[in-house]
Amino acid sequence: MKQKRILVIRPDRVGDVVLATPLLRELRKTFPDSFIAVMVRPYTKDVLLNNPNINEIIIDDFEKEHKGWKGFWKQVLKLRKYKFNIALHLLPTQRHAWMTFFAGIKTRINVGIKFYGVLTFMKYVSRNKYIPIRHEADYSLDLGRKIGVKSDNIEPEIFLSYEEIEYAKKLVPKNNDEIIIGINPLSGKSSPNWEIEKYIDLAKKILEEIPESIIYVNLHNDLDALTKFKSLKSSRVNFIYNVSLRELILYISRFDLLISSSTGAMHIASALKVPTVSMFCPLPACSPNLWGPLGNKHEIILPSENFCKINCPGDPHICAFGDGIKVDDVLKATLKILNHISVK
Template sequence: MFNSRKQKRILVVRTDRVGDVCYITPALRELRRTFPDSYIATLTNPNTSNLIKNNPNVDAIIIDNLAKDKFWKVVKELRKHRFTHALLMQPTERAAYQLFFAGIPYRVGIGRKFYEVITFMHSVSRNKFIPLRHEADYCMDMARKIGVTTNNIKLEIFLSDEERKEAKDFFAKRDVSESDLKVFFHFGSLGSAPHWNEEKYFSLVQKFCSTFSDKPYKIILTAKEMSPEFRLKIAQLYNTRIHDISNELYDLRDLIKYTSQADLFFAPSTGPLHIADALNIKCVGLYCHRYASRPQIHGILNDRSIHLEVSEEYCNKNCSADKEKCAIQTGLSEEDVLEAFQKLLLIK
């Protein structure tokens, strides 16, 4: 299959969303542990490359902006690294052809897509998601294909000491101290997962302020997709303990840096939630019972967090049969979130 004595030069490919790229970080760690002398690189899009920055398990970060006219430029770049192995973590036709034309001898993909067959790609099956496992575990299957043996799928993101200092200074300038209870709310998912409407999110903020009025809390809002109307309603609460920093996040690395300072983090199942998970922050995640959105496949993996999932009974009664109509709006309450926060505050 391959010469285990020759240095492995491994490319891990995932060019889709933020949360999905978080899911490859366990495989990067376990590849390094299994093959300590190997050369390991990633191929991501420009935005998600920020998730790999400072990762000690990675020797090189290669970027594909997915533009049609940059296809061959990426192929040329891949050739320079003389990869022996490539792991295509998500079926992607563009990347499959790039790996083929880059001349990488041992390439692994998922399933048997036509473009995988005609490029002679080795295959890992997800067995129609039976039994249902976490996406990070499915990604790890690709690493297992070339010799990794592990069940450790803990996510991880790495920050430099300088970045952590920058984050502390950022909040200190906004009168947010290290002793404050810093509660991050990310209201939105950019269409990647079911979530509440802004009216309910606003109600959650109000109820949080009332419930935790005796705590030295600071609320941090991070979602760029918050509407101007929602921002105005928040501003009209005239609560100096609420800070909207969404317009001060100039790239994904800023979100990562500032999230590292959170004590609690709330979001629907979306990229920022998985960033907080990878930073080992206490999280409360909002989940639909819909098969592709459940915690079993996209849940928080650190053991300091809580999944809030619409019950199967409620989903069967109130969601459409094809699950396109989701009842997450009424299937979970603001009180569910506040109760979860109370439980997490008891965890050291």
């Protein structure tokens, strides 16, 4: 029987790539002798390092190195060399539809019917207008089901090497009586999120209410947010600033709890089985039914229905929850999680 050579394409954000890992695992279980590669953007590849279910990570830097027609044809020639016979497009894009077509991949499966998909003779899976709504990881698994995967296991996973685990202990040292709480206050407007000042107020209350707590705040490379958080002036508050995604993963692996909105950091935590407290918008496109954490202990906080009816701005990317989610709501959920977990 001819070897299955499968290309999984997920050219979007960190959380999306994390939620593709169940598909990769179930493809490997179903087709143990297959060759499996994943095509992702440069900055998300760290999610997949050390993953035993894939043979190769292929970078598509369509904003820089592989931009334009020259970059496109360079990628087509690269894919031809792998001799893939199956391509699973988890995010529909015209670029990748034509890329896999010209690469000569026989079986190509997309999400939904697109005009360019018809032109390139793609098969497809339907999301049925998200009715009933399911989790994004389950929708991704549909493409695997199209070629024979039977599983419903959608728990994500990230794999750390022994050396990384030891290095993480140096990044986040910890005494037995300490509780390490991570706060990820930034979302890049990928989801509704608090203003930074509310996260600062939350950190103050955590320091007061949980005397054994040590806080790590992930500030990406936002200098303004760093300056605001430094107003806390506490030796128990540490800042994660301008680190690689892989290093951020190592930091998160040491947390006893991560607090955030619906972000890639939340999905990283869930894949590492780190408990989370997460704020969500109830709109279907943003809801925890579609994007919630999987496989870890978690608390999900939604604004009240009445608040959203009156105050919804219509665009979740600019929503800051207003008074719909209060600092005390998140503190209460934090204490609830900590009361139910055994500290590492």
